[in-house]
Amino acid sequence: MNIRITGGKFRGKKLIVSGEDDFRPTKSRVREALCSSLMSRISEASCLDLCGGSGAVAFDFLSFSAGHVTVVEVDPGRCRAIQENVRHMGVSTLTVEMASAYSFLTHTTTTFDIIFYDPPYYDRGLTDLLCQVISRLAPGGVAVFEWACDDTYAAHLCHTQAVPGKTKQYGHTCLTYFYA
Secondary structure (H helix, E strand, C coil), rough: CEEECCHHHHHEEEEEECCCCCCCCCHHHHHHHHHHHHHHHHCCHHHHHHHCCCCCHHHHHHHHCCCCEEEECCHHHHHHHHHHHHHHHHHEEEEEECHHHHHHHHCCCCCCCEEEEEECCCCCHCCCCCCHHCCCCEEEEEEEEEEECHHHHHHHHHCCCCCCEEEEEEECCCEEEEEC
């Protein structure tokens, strides 16, 4: 799997990924659009990449001068790969937390300016955590939820749990923005 940073000071840098192919990284086109839509907010922001996978979104945020990024990922191999990328790029403002999204959200008291939440598509248990994700936003913060556009459960949840600012579609992928 070949994943590169889409923009900013790390643009084009290739990420080391876990040898497993059992996850779905956010496509570069979607990451580019995400960073573009958040450009005025990223600089010096405290960010959370929840269900981090490859950590590509986290490194994109750092590439655009995020103040600090926390990546939460449950898979030990993926966590090791993200930590290797931290060392390889000489980054000191990224923390990797090996935990489930549920465990992290239950135990953290930290709030974030930007939260990117990309659970496995069609996973109702993780989709149900959306309210907890939104509750971890700092005042004026934004949470972005990535989901499969044909997931009717996620679509319903996006329109009933909170008032979304907007939903944007990129092929099969939808991003819904929630504001604190």
